Amino acid sequence: MTLFDVKTAGRDDVVPRLAADVPPFSGKVKVEPEDFVVEEIPAYEPSGEGEHLFLWIEKRDLSGERLIAHVAKKLGVNRDDIGTAGIKDRRAVTRQYLSVPAEFDGELESLNEDGVTLLSSSRHRNKLRTGHLAGNKFDLLIRETPEGAIERAEAIASMIRQTGFPNLYGDQRFGNQGETLKLGLDLLNGVKRSSDIPRARRRFLMRLSISAVQSVLFNKVLAERMQDGLLATVLAGDVLQKRRTGGLFVAENVETEQARMQQGEVSLTGPMFGPKMLAPTGIAAGRESRVLEWIGLTRDAFTTYRDLSSGTRRPLTVIVPDLVVLTDPLGVRLQFTLPSGAYATSLLKEFLTSGPQTNATDDESPPPAE
Numbered sequence: 001m002t003l004f005d006v007k008t009a010g011r012d013d014v015v016p017r018l019a020a021d022v023p024p025f026s027g028k029v030k031v032e033p034e035d036f037v038v039e040e041i042p043a044y045e046p047s048g049e050g051e052h053l054f055l056w057i058e059k060r061d062l063s064g065e066r067l068i069a070h071v072a073k074k075l076g077v078n079r080d081d082i083g084t085a086g087i088k089d090r091r092a093v094t095r096q097y098l099s100v101p102a103e104f105d106g107e108l109e110s111l112n113e114d115g116v117t118l119l120s121s122s123r124h125r126n127k128l129r130t131g132h133l134a135g136n137k138f139d140l141l142i143r144e145t146p147e148g149a150i151e152r153a154e155a156i157a158s159m160i161r162q163t164g165f166p167n168l169y170g171d172q173r174f175g176n177q178g179e180t181l182k183l184g185l186d187l188l189n190g191v192k193r194s195s196d197i198p199r200a201r202r203r204f205l206m207r208l209s210i211s212a213v214q215s216v217l218f219n220k221v222l223a224e225r226m227q228d229g230l231l232a233t234v235l236a237g238d239v240l241q242k243r244r245t246g247g248l249f250v251a252e253n254v255e256t257e258q259a260r261m262q263q264g265e266v267s268l269t270g271p272m273f274g275p276k277m278l279a280p281t282g283i284a285a286g287r288e289s290r291v292l293e294w295i296g297l298t299r300d301a302f303t304t305y306r307d308l309s310s311g312t313r314r315p316l317t318v319i320v321p322d323l324v325v326l327t328d329p330l331g332v333r334l335q336f337t338l339p340s341g342a343y344a345t346s347l348l349k350e351f352l353t354s355g356p357q358t359n360a361t362d363d364e365s366p367p368p369a370e
Contacts (some may be wrong), residue, residue, distance in 0.1 A: 006178040006181055006182045008178075009174075009178065009181065009216050009220075009295075015166050015219060015223045015226060016223075016226055016227070017349065017350055018160075018163065018164075018166055018226070018231070018317075018350060019155075019159045019160065019165075019350045022152055022155045022156050022159070023152060024152070024156075024350070024352050024353045025145055025146055025148075025152050025153070025352065025353065026144070026145065026146060026352065026353050026354075027142035027144055027145040027149065027331060027332065027352055028142065028143045028144050029140060029141070029142055029143070029348060029352075030089075030091040030092065031143050033060050033061040033091055033092055033093050034093055035140065035141040035143065036089060036091060036092035036093070036138075036140055036141075036344075037092065037093045037094075037138070037139040037140070038088055038089060038092055038093070038094040038096075038136050038137070038138055038344075039094070039096075039136065039137045040085060040086065040088070040094075040095060040096040040097060040133050040136055041133060041134040041135045041136060041137060041337070042085065042097055042132070042133055042134065043085070043132045044132070045122075046097075046122040046123060046124035047122075047124050047125060048122055048123055048124075049123050049124075050102070050123045050124045050125035050126070051102050051123075051125065052083070052099045052100070052101060052102055052123065052124050052125065052126060052128075053099065053100050053101070053102045053104065053105050053121055053122070053123055053124075054097050054098070054099050054121065054122050054123070054124050054128065055071075055097065055098045055099070055100065055108070055111070055118060055120075055121050056095065056096075056097055056118070056119045056120040056121065056122075057071075057095070057096060057097070057098055057111070057116060057118055057119065058093065058094070058095045058116070058117045058119055059088070059093075059094055059096075059115055059116050059117075060092075060093050060115040060116075060117075061090065061091060061092070061093075061115055062090060062114070062115045062116065063090040064084070064090075065204075067098075067116065070111070070114060070116055071098060071100065071111060071116075074107060074110040074111050075100060075104040075107050075108075075110070075111070076104065076107070077100050077101065081100065081101055081127075082098055082099070083098065083099035083100075083127040083128030083129060084097075084098055084099075084128060084130065085097060085128055085129070085130065085131065085132040085133035086130065086131070086133050086340065088136075089344075095119065098128065099124065099127050099128035102123055105121070108121060131340060131341075133340050134339070134340060135337055135338055135339045135340050136337070136338055136340075136344075137335075137336075137337050138334070138335065138336055138337070138338065138344050139335050140333065140334045140335075140344065140348070141328055141330060141331060141332075141333050142331045142332045142333070142334070142348075142351070143330050143331040144331060145331040149331070149332050150325065150327050150332055152351075153325045153332050153334070153351055154325045156350055156351055157323045157324075157325045157334075160319075160320050160323055160347070160350060161319070161320060161321055163232070163317070163319075164317035164318050164319040164320065165317065165318055165320070165346060165347050165350050166222055166226065166316070166317060166346065166349075167222070167314060167315055167316055167317055167318045167342055167346065168218075168219050168222055168223075168343075168346050168349075169215040169216075169218065169219055169343065169346070170345045170346060173211070173212055173215050174212050174215070174216060175212065180205075180208055180212045181209070181212040181213060181216055183197075183205065183209035184208075184209035184211070184212045184213035185213055185295070185296075187206065187209060187210060187304075187305065188210065188213060188297060188301045188302065188304065188305070189296070189297070189301070190304075194206060206305070206308055207308050210308050210309045211309070213273075213297075214271075214273055214274070214302075214309060214311075215272075217271060217273060217291055217292070217295060218270045218271060218272060218314055220294065220295075221270040221271060221287065221288060221291055221316075222270055222316050224287065224291070225268075225270075225287075225316060231268070231317065232261070232262075232268075233258070234251050234254050234257045234258045234268065235251070235254070235282070235283045235284045236251065236254055236281075236282040236283050236284065237250060237251065237280045237281035237282030237283055237284040237285055238250070238251045238268060238269075238280055238284040239251075239278050239279075239280050239313050240261070240266040240267065240268060240269065241267045241269050241313060241315055242265065243267055244265075248269070248278050248313055250278070250280060250281055251284075264319070267315040267316070267317065268315070268316045268317070269314055269315055269316060270288075270313070270314055270315075270316050271288050271291075271311075271313065271314075272311055272312045272313065272314050273297075273299060273302050273309070273311055274302045274306065274309040274310045274311020274312070275302060275306050275310060275311055276306075276310040276311045276312070277310075277311030277312060277313065278313055279299075314341065318338065318339065318342045318347075320336050320337070320338065320347065322335075322336055322337050323335075323336040332351075334348075334351075
């Protein structure tokens with residue numbers, strides 16, 4: 001197993017393309033914010049009554065953190081009282097819900113500036129929480145594509161509709177030169193403490209950095225399964241997830257579970273380490289333990305920050321049955337829906353050479369740790 005390097009470990013090129021038989025093509029995304037349109041699919045609609053106000057907001061070319069700051073300033077609400085289901089891309093046009101206490105409903109019109117538009121508002125009983133979304137709808141334009149790109153795109157899309165794409169975390173999750181990942185490792189190893197982080201951003205950065213450690217470990221497990229030809233193979237002790245209900249269980253009868261996976265009933269999962277994570281057994285447990293050794297941590301390291309890293313399992317692949325490829329005068333357009341926690345940039349990796357190319361740095365931060 002290769003030595004761990006914080007500057008390169010998070011690179012998404014450590015995970016090979018699943019559609020290896022079809023060559024990718026060159027192209028640019030996010031040349032304009034309108035090239036990358038994302039609409040949140042809420043887990044539930046606001047009920048119309050309650051002590052919280054759900055704001056259906058569109059933002060253009062604005063990071064999630066700056067959106068929160070904008071709403072806090074305009075409404076005079078404490079940032080901690082603003083609820084979000086998920087963080088959206090900066091270099092994009094995105095639509096999503098935010099929640100604020102209903103008492104701040106008198107200044108809503110003031111939100112309509114600086115790239116923010118309030119589309120509607122409605123009351124609800126509870127504050128919006130991270131993860132309270134079913135998924136996201138995407139409409140993406142890839143510009144400056146070569147001749148024949150549409151045919152290759154359709155061939156790749158056909159494979160993704162059937163077998164899915166690797167559910168990896170992209171480079172942006174780990175920070176510039178791996179700085180976010182390094183902070184997470186320093187916290188988990190006891191090199192740094194929470195008091196070393198400025199109070200104003202302490203909890204945000206701690207969640208972000210520990211999530212980065214979880215994510216790089218997940219990517220490593222995913223990469224090794226692909227490199228060993230085991231992405232579609234159930235091993236003894238693997239933790240599987242039921243596609244219909246999301247329930248998790250440990251594989252005991254490999255032959256039976258292999259058949260269920262081929263029929264689309266269950267998915268292989270990888271680790272998001274934490275004290276509440278369902279652990280694999282047998283061969284699968286050995287593979288995940290070696291990944292912890294690679295990064296220099298033990299499972300117990302995550303217990304120190306159990307409120308930030310309780311742990312969960314994440315599907316290794318994502319099936320996208322509604323993926324559509326369209327010809328556009330400016331290039332190739334992709335339309336699709338992804339479940340909560342899956343990334344469009346990871347899907348684009350299957351289509352594009354050298355990863356998605358853009359003329360703008362996307363400074364968006366990933367969701368907090370599970």
